[in-house]
Amino acid sequence: MDVCHYDVQVKTAIKEQKAEAIVLTDDGMNLTAFWTRLLCGCGTDGRFEPVYVMENIIPLFDKSFNYEIVERESWFYGEYLQAFYTPEANKIVIRDDVYERALAGVALDVITIAHEVVHCIQSIVMRFLNAMQCVEFKTAICSNDSNEMQQHELQTDRITSLVLSPDSLTEGKTDNEILQQYFINPLIQFVCGLIKTAGKNLLEALNDTNCYNEVKEVERCAV
Numbered sequence: 001m002d003v004c005h006y007d008v009q010v011k012t013a014i015k016e017q018k019a020e021a022i023v024l025t026d027d028g029m030n031l032t033a034f035w036t037r038l039l040c041g042c043g044t045d046g047r048f049e050p051v052y053v054m055e056n057i058i059p060l061f062d063k064s065f066n067y068e069i070v071e072r073e074s075w076f077y078g079e080y081l082q083a084f085y086t087p088e089a090n091k092i093v094i095r096d097d098v099y100e101r102a103l104a105g106v107a108l109d110v111i112t113i114a115h116e117v118v119h120c121i122q123s124i125v126m127r128f129l130n131a132m133q134c135v136e137f138k139t140a141i142c143s144n145d146s147n148e149m150q151q152h153e154l155q156t157d158r159i160t161s162l163v164l165s166p167d168s169l170t171e172g173k174t175d176n177e178i179l180q181q182y183f184i185n186p187l188i189q190f191v192c193g194l195i196k197t198a199g200k201n202l203l204e205a206l207n208d209t210n211c212y213n214e215v216k217e218v219e220r221c222a223v
């Protein structure tokens, strides 16, 4: 098989591959970027170094994650694709020249790897924020050339640029506003969620006749 034909086949396979597309609101994107930035700054004094995050931070909290550096001669994904993240394998794949230049600090290559890191971290952060009931988003299993996937790619770019220049997340805001937007609200919502659940459980318990009889029994004994 000649390389060119193989190349077209692989590219078509990537295009037709189905994956989970996360589509967020604008607020959801800011919230995701903020928490992604916090997570990405671990171990580097708050600086975001995508290669360091990929090699040291993500594996800390996601044991199934892995990455692969592929030699240029064995790169069959086309000239324009330099790196990608595959959610099924939970893996970032990078062409070796891009990886080397990113290590040397070439901005374009750092951004390329940052984008893939954000893809990976996005779903981890989303699960966390979703558990705290502070972000709404929809997901869909789509092919790589679907509208949802294109929107997901644009949003990943937007979140990456926010993560790379986090000042834009906080500039013009007072400390209180920052807390309000990124901390207090989510935490209050989380606590309210717990109270609501506890209240609902209590009502269900009171409505339960067996439980009610038991309470009466206890009251009789007490008298």
Ligand SMILES: [Zn+2]
Binding pocket: 115, 119, 153, 156
């Ligand atoms: Zn992407």
